[in-house]
Amino acid sequence: xxxRVTLSREQVEQVAFLARLELxxxxxxxxxxxxxxxxxxxxxxxxxxxxxxxxxxxxIPVENVFRPDAERPSMPVEDVLANAxxxxxxxxxxxxxxxx
Amino acid sequence: MADTNLAALTxxxxxxxxxxxxxxxxxxxxxxxxxxxxxxxxxxxxxSVTSEIALERAEAADRKIASGEPIGPLTxxxxxxxxxxxxxxxxxxxxxxxxxxxxxxxxxxxxxxxxDAGAVxxxxxxxxxxxxxxxxxxxxxxxTHNPWNxxxxxxxxxxxxxASVAADECLAALGSDTGGSIRQPASFCGVVGLKPTYGxxxxxxxxxxxxxxxQIGPVTKDVTDAALLMNVIAGKDPCDSTSLDVPVPDYTKAxxxxxxxxxxxVPKEYFGMGTTAEVADSVWQAIELxxxxxxxxxxxxxxxxEYGLPTYYIIAPSEASSNLxxxxxxxxxxxxxxAPDPVTMFLKTRDEGFGAEVKQRIMIGTYAxxxxxxxxxxxxxxxxxxxxRQDFERAFEEFDVLISPTSPTVAFGLGERADDPFAMKLADxxxxxxxxxxxxxxxxxxxxxxxxxxxxxxxxPGLGEEVxxxxxxxFEQNTDYHKRKPTLG
Numbered sequence: 001x002x003x004r005v006t007l008s009r010e011q012v013e014q015v016a017f018l019a020r021l022e023l024x025x026x027x028x029x030x031x032x033x034x035x036x037x038x039x040x041x042x043x044x045x046x047x048x049x050x051x052x053x054x055x056x057x058x059x060i061p062v063e064n065v066f067r068p069d070a071e072r073p074s075m076p077v078e079d080v081l082a083n084a085x086x087x088x089x090x091x092x093x094x095x096x097x098x099x100x
Numbered sequence: 101m102a103d104t105n106l107a108a109l110t111x112x113x114x115x116x117x118x119x120x121x122x123x124x125x126x127x128x129x130x131x132x133x134x135x136x137x138x139x140x141x142x143x144x145x146x147x148s149v150t151s152e153i154a155l156e157r158a159e160a161a162d163r164k165i166a167s168g169e170p171i172g173p174l175t176x177x178x179x180x181x182x183x184x185x186x187x188x189x190x191x192x193x194x195x196x197x198x199x200x201x202x203x204x205x206x207x208x209x210x211x212x213x214x215x216d217a218g219a220v221x222x223x224x225x226x227x228x229x230x231x232x233x234x235x236x237x238x239x240x241x242x243x244t245h246n247p248w249n250x251x252x253x254x255x256x257x258x259x260x261x262x263a264s265v266a267a268d269e270c271l272a273a274l275g276s277d278t279g280g281s282i283r284q285p286a287s288f289c290g291v292v293g294l295k296p297t298y299g300x301x302x303x304x305x306x307x308x309x310x311x312x313x314x315q316i317g318p319v320t321k322d323v324t325d326a327a328l329l330m331n332v333i334a335g336k337d338p339c340d341s342t343s344l345d346v347p348v349p350d351y352t353k354a355x356x357x358x359x360x361x362x363x364x365x366v367p368k369e370y371f372g373m374g375t376t377a378e379v380a381d382s383v384w385q386a387i388e389l390x391x392x393x394x395x396x397x398x399x400x401x402x403x404x405x406e407y408g409l410p411t412y413y414i415i416a417p418s419e420a421s422s423n424l425x426x427x428x429x430x431x432x433x434x435x436x437x438x439a440p441d442p443v444t445m446f447l448k449t450r451d452e453g454f455g456a457e458v459k460q461r462i463m464i465g466t467y468a469x470x471x472x473x474x475x476x477x478x479x480x481x482x483x484x485x486x487x488x489r490q491d492f493e494r495a496f497e498e499f500d501v502l503i504s505p506t507s508p509t510v511a512f513g514l515g516e517r518a519d520d521p522f523a524m525k526l527a528d529x530x531x532x533x534x535x536x537x538x539x540x541x542x543x544x545x546x547x548x549x550x551x552x553x554x555x556x557x558x559x560x561p562g563l564g565e566e567v568x569x570x571x572x573x574x575f576e577q578n579t580d581y582h583k584r585k586p587t588l589g
Contacts, residue, residue, distance in 0.1 A: 012463070019421060019466040020428070020443070021459055022451035030456075031463055038464060041522070042410050045480050048487065055482030056489060058312050058342070059538030059562075060299050065341035079205040083432035092430050095441050 007035050106131035107268040108585065111325040114271055115173045118165060125165070125176025128271075129158035129220050132178040136222070136269045139588055144244050145254075145264035147183045148191050149223040154178065157220040164218065173328045175218030180270040182261050183224035184231055185316070186305035187211050190221075194307050195239040195260075196229045198453025199433045208305025209337045210274060210316050217332045222270050225260030229455045230424065231281055231309045233257050234527040237518055238457045245514065246288060247586040248552050252511040255285030255527070261319045262289040266586055272329060273319040278310050279412050280506075280531025282317050283543035287506035287555020290545045290584065292320045292572070295531075296330065297563050298538035299344040302337030310419035311342075313412075313535040322582050323544060323572045327351035330565065346563060354566035357577040360394035364571075365499030369405035370557075373529040375508040382547030382554040383505050386575060390503075393574055400499070402491040405533060407484050409525060412532045414468050414481035420458075421465025427453060485536050492537045496561040501571055504530050506543040506555030530557060540565045544572045545581040553581070 012032045016023050023031065077090050086093030106128050109117070117123040133151050140146055161176030181187060184194045186204035188211075193199045207215070214221070228238035236244040236259030244259045246252040247267040254263040258275030262285035265273050275282040277295035286293025294317045301316045308314065318329035330351045337343045366387060371380050387397050429435035429449030436448025454462070468477035495502055507527050517523040534541040539562050546556035556575070560568040576582055 007467070015463055015467045015470065018470065019462045020425075020446040020450055021454070021462060022447035023459070027456075027459070031460060034460060035463060035467070037522075038413065042414060042477060044410050045407060045414075045484055048404075048407065048484055050480060050483035050487070053483040053486050055479055056485040056536075057482055059489065059536075060342065060344065062299075062342055067338060075205060082205060083202055085429060085433075085435035094430055095439055095445055097442055 007032065007039060107135040109271060110321045111173060111177050111271050111328050114177050118176050119171065121165065125158040125161040125220060126155065128176060129154050129178050129222065132222055132270055139267055140269060142245060142250055142588055143247055143263050143267045143269065144242050145225055145260045145267065145269055146180070146223040147193055147195060147226050147241060147260070150190055150221055153190065154220050154222045157215070161218050161220065172217050174214065174332055177219050177271050178222045179214060179219045180223050180225050180261060180264045180273040181211060181221055182227055182258050182273070182275050184227060184276060184307045185211055185274065186307070187221065187224065191224065192307070194230045195227045195241055196453065196455070196458070197240045197434060198427045198449070202433050204305070206305065209302035209339060210333045211305065213332050225258070225264055225273060227260055228257035229458050230307070230420070231257040231276055231278055232420070232457050232461055234280070234284060234524050235512070235514070235517065236260060236285070237514060238455060240455050243514055246511050246552070247588055248290060249511070250589065251513055252552060253288065253514050255288030255507070255511060257281040257285070258293070258319060259285045262286050262291050262293065265289070265291045265319050265321060267588060268585070272321065272325050274316055274333070275319045276306055276314060276316050277535065278313045278416060279535050280528040282319060283531050283541060283555070283557060284507050284527055286319055286543045287553065288511040290553030290581070290586070292323055292326050292542065292544050292582065294318050294326045294330065294542040294565070294568070295534060295540060296334065296565055297344070297540045299342050300540070300563065300565070301333050302335070302340040302343045304337055304339035308423040310416040311423065312419060313416060323569060323576050324352070324355055326542065327355055327569055349566060351565060351569060354569040355573045356570055357574045359390055359571055359574045362390070362395040362501070362571065363499045364390060364395050364397035365400040365495050365502045366397055367402040367405065367495065367502055367504060368399050369402055370504035370530050373406065373508055374526050375505055378549040379505045379507070379509060379554050382549070383503070383556055386546040386556050387503055389578060390571065390575060393578065400495060402495060404484070404487045404491050408488060408533045408536060409529055411481045411484045411488065411536060413464070413525065414477050415485065415536070417461040417465035418468045418478050419465070421462045421469065424458070424462055488533055489537045492533070492539060500560070500567055502559040504557045504559070506530060506557040510549050510552035510554055534559050538562060540568055542568045542572050544576060546575070546579070547581060
């Protein structure tokens with residue numbers, strides 16, 4: 001029998017904040033309902049005994065991949081900043097981080 | 101030659117005409133652009149049409165041809181690119197509002213390889229936002245329509261690519277496949293779609309969704325063209341450490357209509373998960389045809405298949421929640437309305453920029469990876485992923501290929517499954533296992549029901565693209581499903 005987990009609306013709010021998602025009240029209601037349905041569905045995996053099974057994080061056996069530590073030209077600053085919503089002094093501009 | 105004929109050409113056919121100077125790339129490209137102009141208001145396959153760039157590249161191809169230099173099979177060929185692959189200076193949106201204005205400063209490796217091969221990019225195709233979906237209805241901009249029935253979904257997430265190929269709005273296209281996103285829409289649109297072995301094609305410049313599953317592949321009008329595109333896009337790339345350092349064969353050498361002695365496995369579980377009678381009948385007829393050509397088949401069981409869907413819906417959103425953390429309104433794309441501090445800015449940017457499906461998957465992934473739940477969800481799913489891989493390893497000890505439906509049904513109606521979190525995902529039950537196992541799989545048209553195409557899936561062992569192509573080619577040589585054209589009604 002699958003283990004039943006329920007996710008409260010408060011937990012949904014907490015997860016949303018971890019993911020930096022602002023949700024409307026409607027979205028919170030809908031996600032609480034949908035996420036609980038989906039978690040129920042995930043419960044199916046508990047049918048399988050996997051104690052001795054190695055997890056697969058990647059299907060190909062790649063170990064650390066190195067390249068020579070050679071000097072290469074950087075991307076031009078103006079290219080890198082070309083898509084930025086706000087630029088200040090050759091930097092990405094953001095709202096004030098530190099109080100003065 | 102009439103316009104419609106030029107736009108309807110395959111890559112191989114166009115190459116013959118270009119090489120023998122019966123047609124120029126400019127004529128070919130103009131025909132394709134006119135075709136887009138004429139039908140894309142109905143199909144809505146493209147997010148951007150890059151006419152200017154296309155004509156420039158067509159003229160460059162024509163100069164090369166005129167100079168007598170040897171040309172490759174893609175020189176001068178109009179090709180469409182899914183809008184989640186970076187194109188330098190050309191809008192790359194992932195069909196998301198959060199990237200509505202993003203112009204990459206570099207080309208994806210596949211885009212660079214196509215350009216080096218002389219291909220002509222005609223535009224960027226629509227997708228489910230960040231490739232999350234199975235109908236292209238989750239596009240942040242507009243849904244794409246199935247050329248075989250405009251009220252039906254084209255499948256997804258590469259629905260723009262498959263619809264554009266089916267509607268002759270390009271000669272071929274690139275798609276990406278994380279859980280079936282090339283094969284399922286190829287099946288719905290009656291075209292050929294190949295998901296290569298994980299690592300066979302570089303992912304550099306493919307906007308990441310689920311990095312351990314994502315793979316780029318061809319969407320084409322026939323199997324020959326899939327081989328031609330693979331010859332160009334496959335191979336090791338120093339910019340993608342997960343790309344395989346294995347020699348790339350000439351895939352056209354696999355195009356031999358011979359399946360004598362080939363051992364086909366037919367996993368019975370793939371016919372159980374909501375497969376309609378019409379789809380099952382067409383797939384069985386295809387298997388019988390292959391047997392009449394000298395192959396042998398046997399039914400087999402892959403007992404963990406039913407766990408593929410929940411496994412995928414833990415792993416893919418987990419990886420996505422991490423990959424999509426980069427959209428914060430700082431370096432590119434949308435920035436949320438004026439915010440007093442950075443955290444509020446992140447919250448507003450992501451609220452305004454992401455659609456409902458993307459938010460839901462980020463939520464699932466964030467939860468599955470969060471402290472206290474990691475073992476129960478993410479780790480568990482990774483272990484079940486191992487069991488699914490072992491199912492394939494066992495099967496491929498006995499069989500050269502596995503054959504199944506690509507999707508349990510033909511294309512469903514636009515809007516029909518949009519509100520149900522599960523009905524939509526069931527469209528991917530037959531395609532997800534190949535991504536989890538990292539193996540190649542191709543979908544080819546094998547029949548029609550109510551005027552909508554049915555797709556046959558051929559799965560092969562890792563790096564077994566050639567055997568999948570050979571079986572697909574043998575089938576295609578003995579049928580004409582791939583030659584049928586939609587009427588766009």
